[in-house]
Amino acid sequence: MAVSLVKGGNVSLSKEAPGLTSVTVGLGWDVRKTDGQAFDLDASAFIIGETDKVISDAHFVFYNNKTSPDGSVVYGGDNRTGDGEGDDETIKIDFAKLPADVKKVLIAVTIHEGAERKQNFGSVSNAYARVINDADGKELARFDLSEDSSTNAAMIFVELYRSAQGEIKVKAIGEGWESGLAGLAGGMGVNLG
Template sequence: MAVSLSKGQKVDLTKTNPGLTKVVVGVGWDVNKYDGGHDFDLDSSVFLLGDNGKVTSDSDFVFYNNANGGNGSVVHTGDNRTGAGDGDDEQVKVDLANVPANIQRITFTITIHDGEARNQNFGQVSNSYVRIMSEDSGEELIRYDLGEDFSIETAIVVGELYRHNAEWKFSAIGSGYQGGLAALAKDFGLQIG
């Protein structure tokens, strides 16, 4: 039975699931009625952060064009350009036991590709969620449904895995950003041209 979280809640992941080392983080969404004539492409991205809350290098930014990070411990499985269909729209596999020691937080985000240019925002998106499953059993362990109405934001930090006393926990964040991926990347210490 999955633990269902609300914004701001934190929960143990590895302590309550002894032996768990490999997880799949799935994100999903539905696009509401949209007739602006452009594709509506949402992307999940992952930032591997050190103690200071920043990436240590460009390789700590994992997305569809840089699918592996953390010495192969974090793997993005691919880009879904439409969000059509049931189930997860994009997934990231995390091997918790092999995440480099300097990585303290693994932050999961969803952004709208070219959202500002296409006049798109998360007010046009519904049923967004993030969930964590055991890679071995497929069992859903944690789920966070983002029920908030993000009317003008083009990027959302949905949640993060973080180390705490040699265990991994998950925090449901649900923070919206204007400025899309570039704004997020800047906050996390990356320069995107």
């Protein structure tokens, strides 16, 4: 049974699954009734170094940059509608390939052109992030975003990291950004020039 996380909570995935080396973060959401204009939510990963910024622009993994330079983080593809059951988008993290200078991997979801379309997470329901062990397909941890984020067009869902003891951990973040993808990416040190 998966550990259910609350905002700010964390769990050792290594204790849940000894020998863990690779996980997939499944992200899902539903769009509430809207004015009929399509919502396109996108998952992304920021590979953060010791400076608390991305190691390089290539360490921002999303629909236009599907794989990190070392192949440790891979974007699973763009679902433009969020329709259907199960995960809408996925990001795979292979800790065996992840370089030692990586402090953490932030997993975010943004609303494509959210500010321009006046769309935000207030119109999104049932949003979640779940961590799956790639070795056996078992869900290890889940974070259901329940709080109202009605002004935010971007959300950091979870972060994954290695503890000082070498354990792989996940922490529930649930932090919103009104400025959408551009503001979030800029805040993480991505050069959007």
